[in-house]
Amino acid sequence: MKTITTKWGLGRGILVLGVAALVGLAMAGEAAAGEKVTFRMNWYWGGIHAPFALAKERGYFEKAGIDVEILEGKGSATTVQLVGNKSDMFGWADGVTLALNASKGVPVKAVATILNVLPYAVVSLEEKNIRTAKDLEGKSLAITPGDGLTQTWPAVVAANNLNADSIKLIHMDPKAKIPAVTEKRADALLGGADDQAITIEAKGFKVRVLKFSDMGVTSVGFTILAHVDTIKEKPDLVRRVVAASIKGFEDALKDPDAAVAALKKIAPLADAAIVKRQLEVDLSFLFSRNNPQRKLGYGPPQDWDMTYELLKKYRGMVTDQPVTAFYTNEFLP
Numbered sequence: 001m002k003t004i005t006t007k008w009g010l011g012r013g014i015l016v017l018g019v020a021a022l023v024g025l026a027m028a029g030e031a032a033a034g035e036k037v038t039f040r041m042n043w044y045w046g047g048i049h050a051p052f053a054l055a056k057e058r059g060y061f062e063k064a065g066i067d068v069e070i071l072e073g074k075g076s077a078t079t080v081q082l083v084g085n086k087s088d089m090f091g092w093a094d095g096v097t098l099a100l101n102a103s104k105g106v107p108v109k110a111v112a113t114i115l116n117v118l119p120y121a122v123v124s125l126e127e128k129n130i131r132t133a134k135d136l137e138g139k140s141l142a143i144t145p146g147d148g149l150t151q152t153w154p155a156v157v158a159a160n161n162l163n164a165d166s167i168k169l170i171h172m173d174p175k176a177k178i179p180a181v182t183e184k185r186a187d188a189l190l191g192g193a194d195d196q197a198i199t200i201e202a203k204g205f206k207v208r209v210l211k212f213s214d215m216g217v218t219s220v221g222f223t224i225l226a227h228v229d230t231i232k233e234k235p236d237l238v239r240r241v242v243a244a245s246i247k248g249f250e251d252a253l254k255d256p257d258a259a260v261a262a263l264k265k266i267a268p269l270a271d272a273a274i275v276k277r278q279l280e281v282d283l284s285f286l287f288s289r290n291n292p293q294r295k296l297g298y299g300p301p302q303d304w305d306m307t308y309e310l311l312k313k314y315r316g317m318v319t320d321q322p323v324t325a326f327y328t329n330e331f332l333p
Contacts, residue, residue: 034067035237040088041073045267047194047278048115048222050259052092055248057262064240070266077101083227084108090230090241094118095220095304096148099311099326103319107228110327112242113299114249115221116288117213119281120149123197124188125181126206133160133215140168142177142186149190151315152217159216194281202274213288220299220307221285223327235331243333246296253283297332 041049052070055061061068073079076093083091084106095110096118102108122141124130130139133156143150157164170186178196180186182205189196193209201207212219224245226238252259260276290300304323311317 034062034065036067037061037069037090037237037241038088039068039070039090039092039241040079040082041071041092042076042079042094042222043073045072045263045270045275047260047263047275047280048282049092050256050263050275050279051248051252052245053248053262053266054251054259055244057265058248058251060244060247061241064244066237066240066244068241068244080106080108080225083225086227086229089226091225092222093225095223095299095307095327096311096315098223098225099220099307099323100315100317102326103311103317103321108225109228109231109325110220110223110225110299111231111238111331112224112245112297113220113304113327113329114224114245114297115282115285116218116291116298116300116303117211117285118219118221119193119195119285120152120212120217120219121191121193121197122188122210122212122215123181123191123193123200124208124210125184125200126208128187128208130188130208130210133162133210136188137163137166139187140170142170142172142180142189144174144177144190145171147174147190148315152212152219152310153190155217155310155314156212156215193285194278198274198277198281201277213285217310218288218303218306219310220303220327223299224297231328239331239333242297242331246333249283249286249296252279253286256280256283295332297329299327299329 056068056070076097079091079093080098080101082088098108098110130136177189178199181189182200193211197207197209224242231238256276256279259279260272263275264270264272287294288300288303290302291298304327308323
């Protein structure tokens with residue numbers, strides 16, 4: 001019996017080889033594009049996010065083999081939850097929110113402490129002459145009950161031996177605090193040096209900012225976080241994400257205008273002047289006094305220890321986990 005090679009058989013062989021080649025090309029293309037990663041920010045686009053936009057624009061993630069999608073957030077708590085349930089692989093959230101959630105079982109950990117200090121502050125008009133914590137005695141202070149600032153306020157009172165009874169606390173919605181100060185219905189407000197202070201400045205007022213950290217109360221600022229499984233299973237990826245992000249912050253320190261321009265490309269409606277001012281303020285919180293070498297991403301143990309104690313004493317955190325369960329410095333370049 002003769003074996004006959006048909007055109008169909010030959011064609012099928014070519015077809016199989018062609019499909020195999022296409023699959024190989026697709027896999028190679030996917031590898032070249034890098035590992036897909038979602039990176040969730042803490043809030044809508046603002047100055048603090050500009051270094052990430054710059055890192056992506058300059059190809060730092062791509063060169064590290066990462067195909068990153070940087071996404072807006074809706075609050076640090078939401079970001080922590082999204083990373084905790086693996087909806088997103090990496091997140092950007094403040095260390096206080098991270099620790100509070102991790103202490104309740106959310107499986108996340110800070111892999112870099114980019115802002116050593118949380119930008120909590122007392123914000124007032126310059127004419128009120130509030131230069132030190134003691135100057136708050138006899139003044140009125142706009143606060144929002146239940147928020148992190150208000151819950152941490154007793155620590156400021158204790159650290160500065162203030163007469164709490166002499167300070168009038170006016171309870172109000174967060175949005176009402178700025179007009180309360182500008183319309184002089186309150187002498188000052190509890191807010192963010194990178195938030196309400198800049199908004200009031202933009203309205204044409206001269207502002208004075210008294211940082212919590214300058215009054216002896218330091219809480220860890222913004223961190224890059226990951227799921228504990230990601231840390232365990234993909235440590236090299238974690239290290240590359242941290243390194244690319246830090247390069248973005250290094251460049252933003254040298255050229256903030258470039259960082260603002262990079263953010264404008266993904267958030268064209270953002271006000272460049274406000275974004276730049278936000279960025280300048282946020283960059284001033286990168287290094288605490290416990291990080292004298294100014295190492296980007298390093299979480300000083302003293303700062304994390306203070307945050308841990310503040311959370312247990314003033315924020316109701318109950319945990320038997322050590323503070324090192326919430327952060328690590330092992331992935332820094």
